[in-house]
Amino acid sequence: MTEVIARRGFHGPSNEEAIESIHNELDALWDDAAFVPDMDRMTFATAVIEAAANIVQHALPVAEKPVEIDVDISVRPARLVARVSAYNAREPFASDMQASMPDSEAESGRGLALIEALVTTVTFERQDGTNTWILTRDT
Amino acid sequence: MQFSYEVKDSYAEVKSVGRLNMVAAPKLREVVNEVVAGGSSRVVVNLAETDFMDSSGLGALIGCLKAARQAGGDLRISGVQPQVKMVLELTNMDRVLTSYTSAEEAFGDD
Numbered sequence: 001m002t003e004v005i006a007r008r009g010f011h012g013p014s015n016e017e018a019i020e021s022i023h024n025e026l027d028a029l030w031d032d033a034a035f036v037p038d039m040d041r042m043t044f045a046t047a048v049i050e051a052a053a054n055i056v057q058h059a060l061p062v063a064e065k066p067v068e069i070d071v072d073i074s075v076r077p078a079r080l081v082a083r084v085s086a087y088n089a090r091e092p093f094a095s096d097m098q099a100s101m102p103d104s105e106a107e108s109g110r111g112l113a114l115i116e117a118l119v120t121t122v123t124f125e126r127q128d129g130t131n132t133w134i135l136t137r138d139t
Numbered sequence: 140m141q142f143s144y145e146v147k148d149s150y151a152e153v154k155s156v157g158r159l160n161m162v163a164a165p166k167l168r169e170v171v172n173e174v175v176a177g178g179s180s181r182v183v184v185n186l187a188e189t190d191f192m193d194s195s196g197l198g199a200l201i202g203c204l205k206a207a208r209q210a211g212g213d214l215r216i217s218g219v220q221p222q223v224k225m226v227l228e229l230t231n232m233d234r235v236l237t238s239y240t241s242a243e244e245a246f247g248d249d
Contacts, residue, residue: 016162023158023191042222049193053161057195104235105205107198114194117229 006032007074014056014067014086022052022071033075040139044080047118048073050111051084051133058093059086062129078139085132092131142170150246151179156188159196159223167196171203171214180212183245187218192226200236215245 008025012018026045030036052069059067068087074080099112115135116122123134142163144153151174155167167184174182184200186192192200200216207214217239219227227233239245 019160019162020158023160038221042225045191046193046222046226049160049191053193053195057161101230104232105201107202108194110194110197110230114226114229 002076002079005075005077007072008032009070009072011070012068014059014069016056018069019049019052019056022069023049025071026073029073029075036075036080036139040080040137043118044082044135044137047115047135047137048082048084050115050118051082051135054111054133055084055086055089055131059089059131061088062090063088080137080139082135083132084135085130087130089129089131091126142166144170144174146174146177146179150181150183150242151177152183152185152242154185154188157190159186159189159192159199161193161195164195164199167199168202172206175206175210175212180207180210181246182207182212182214183239183242184214184216185218185242186216186220186223189223190220192223194226194230197226197230197232201232204236215239217242217245 006029008029010022010025026048030041055069061067065088067089070085070087072083099116101113102109119135119137121136125132141156142153144151153170171182204214215237219238227236
């Protein structure tokens with residue numbers, strides 16, 4: 001088992017308020033783990049917010065229950081880990097999973113490419129109507 | 140997130156304060172469109188108090204740049220903080236969105 005030094009989370013409806021709440025949890029995580037260097041905070045927080053924003057913007061409900069977003073962020077020795085999940089969500093469309101940087105005129109479509117540039121590993125899991133992004137950054 | 144603007148002699152300065160994320164991005168578009176529609180197509184977005192920007196915020200800046208250019212002007216940014224600089228560099232948009240130290244300097248050369 002890897003030791004968890006600090007941990008924060010959020011669970012709620014997938015909407016704009018969730019993004020602000022998740023950002024506040026990230027800020028609180030750095031308060032709990034003040035030793036994490038600025039560069040790692042900046043890159044990891046950006047990747048987590050991009051993944052959460054992707055869910056808020058693109059995740060569609062699988063049935064009548066609305067999509068809920070769940071975020072679990074933790075600081076471990078030499079590693080930051082985030083699990084960003086969409087509950088009650090359909091499987092993402094392939095077009096939502098586009099990970100190459102679009103041309104400079106495009107006003108959207110950079111989120112996933114940005115996530116890949118920011119973290120060490122990106123893993124996607126789907127299980128029982130839940131889509132989960134697992135992001136890790138070695139520190 | 141808050142936006143305010145001030146029309147000066149040769150440009151308009153839009154001040155962005157807080158997180159420029161998917162919540163704030165549509166508001167930035169609204170403010171810049173209002174400024175451009177009001178006749179100021181030379182726009183500086185002052186990011187000195189914006190400590191975070193995501194790809195939605197970046198998309199809004201690109202949309203605003205296009206709107207300013209279509210009106211015969213330009214959009215420049217000033218006071219870029221480290222996280223915003225990182226996002227601009229990783230997306231190669233630092234070559235498109237020219238960054239200046241201060242709002243005064245952004246249109247100081249022309």
